[in-house]
Amino acid sequence: MTITFRNYRGPEDLDLQNAFWVQATRDLPWCWKPTLSPALYAQGAKFDPRSRCFAFAGDRLVGYMSFTGEGEFVSLGYPWVLPGYEGELQEQLYDAVYDFAASPEYGGKRFAQRFREQWTDQISFFERHGFRAESTGSIYALDLLPAADPQIWVSGEVEVQDKFCWDDFCQVSLGHVTWEQLAVWKQYFETVDFDFAVKARHGASAAGTIGVAIRPDTRFAEMIVVAIAQKATDALVSCLSAAVRHARSRRAKFLGTKPISLDGSVDVLTHMGFKRVSEEFLFSKTI
Numbered sequence: 001m002t003i004t005f006r007n008y009r010g011p012e013d014l015d016l017q018n019a020f021w022v023q024a025t026r027d028l029p030w031c032w033k034p035t036l037s038p039a040l041y042a043q044g045a046k047f048d049p050r051s052r053c054f055a056f057a058g059d060r061l062v063g064y065m066s067f068t069g070e071g072e073f074v075s076l077g078y079p080w081v082l083p084g085y086e087g088e089l090q091e092q093l094y095d096a097v098y099d100f101a102a103s104p105e106y107g108g109k110r111f112a113q114r115f116r117e118q119w120t121d122q123i124s125f126f127e128r129h130g131f132r133a134e135s136t137g138s139i140y141a142l143d144l145l146p147a148a149d150p151q152i153w154v155s156g157e158v159e160v161q162d163k164f165c166w167d168d169f170c171q172v173s174l175g176h177v178t179w180e181q182l183a184v185w186k187q188y189f190e191t192v193d194f195d196f197a198v199k200a201r202h203g204a205s206a207a208g209t210i211g212v213a214i215r216p217d218t219r220f221a222e223m224i225v226v227a228i229a230q231k232a233t234d235a236l237v238s239c240l241s242a243a244v245r246h247a248r249s250r251r252a253k254f255l256g257t258k259p260i261s262l263d264g265s266v267d268v269l270t271h272m273g274f275k276r277v278s279e280e281f282l283f284s285k286t287i
Contacts, residue, residue, distance in 0.1 A: 003062070003089060005096065008052035014039055014068075017052065020061055021183050022171065022217060024080040030139055030256060030278045031119045032222055033215040037191040041068035048106065053096045055081070055089055065093040067101050067108075074101050074108040094129065110286045117279040131283040139278040140269050141256035144221075144248045157201045158238045160246050164194040164211035164225065168226055171206040172227045192224050195250065198242045200228075202234040208235035211245050214252050221252035226260045233264050240272060 018034055025031045041047055055063040062210040063081035067074050079093035101108040111131070115122050116139065166189065170182060177185075192213055211225035223243060228236045247255045257269070258280065 002057075003091070003092075004056050006054055006056070008042070008049040008054075012220065013054070014042060016054070016061060017064055017066065020064055021080060025084075028116070029219070030116050030141065030220065032196055032213070032220070033082045033193060033213040035191045037068045037194050038066065046070045050100045050106075051097070055085075055093060057085075060137055063089050063093055067097060067111075069108075071107060072109050074111045076101065076111040076113050078113065078125065090125065098129075108115040108287075110284060112282060112284040114280055114282050117281065123281065123283070126283045129285070131285045133281040134284045135282045137166070137258050137280050138276050139256055139258060139280055140255045140266075140274040141163055142244065142272065143246065143250055144255055157207075158235075158242050159199050159201075161197045161199055164189065164192075164197040165199065165209065168197075168199055168206040168209040169211075169225060169227050172209055172229050175282045176230060188226065194224070195221075196198060196246060197225075198239045198246070200232075200239050202229075202232070202235070207232045208239045210239050212243060212247060212249070212255075214233075214250055219251060219253040221247040221250070221255045223255065223257040226257055228260070228262045228265075230262070233262065233268065236260070236262055236265060236268055240268065244272070 017038060021034060041051070051068070052066040053064060054061060062085050063079060066077045066080040069075045076098060079090040079097075081089050081093075100106055101111065113126065113131075115126075166186060169185070169189070169213075174181065189211070192211070194211045195214045196212050198208075198210040199206060202210070206229075208228040209225065210223050210227075212221050212223050214221040226236075226239075228239070244255055256277070257274070260267070260269070
């Protein structure tokens, strides 16, 4: 059957893209919850319909590729296709989307995407197209089904919140994170669809915060944000304990995290039963 291509037409295509991405990534180990970045980018002044390319066999969507961002940082998506459509269709999608993003008309300079180490097809594709891994970070996860509730007392200074609070993160991070880094974090956190957060307090001040996003279909909960005041290991223990308990109450199956910027954090994770399950690679290409 002949494949036809078209670009973004309207908001309904965001739902189409999201549903296809969820289907395509469901069996990829340690895949995160869909982010809000496609919808946010579609509302921006720099948005162009050519940033999204959909491939159809008749009326059936069989593949798509997209990007978000501009200039010095473009998040370039992978050409997702249904089984049986790998190969030539992916190259066609890549040529359409990347060529536009990198064109003088759009002006993309640096392109990046992150993958888990088990995603060998995606990694190989990007390597063939000139991308290289510029950074890595271990992924730790706790299997919540057999694990017992943490036998660690969670003090009254720890509370579970419905929403992640940016001000708490800033309060904990000031002094060891620059304003430039905070600006980058803020931009990233705005794309995350958080399900809940945990906050630890020392008196009136925030001592730690964790922001968690749970993927509904696989029930993988990921601690996107783990920020703990320096030398506050007790806050880390209490926050992790509360996150474990609440993630289980939300029917999550696994609770994962990237490395935590606090001395002794790996020992704390290991003591609580977290295991290294993957490695995250950030692939990039600059033109």
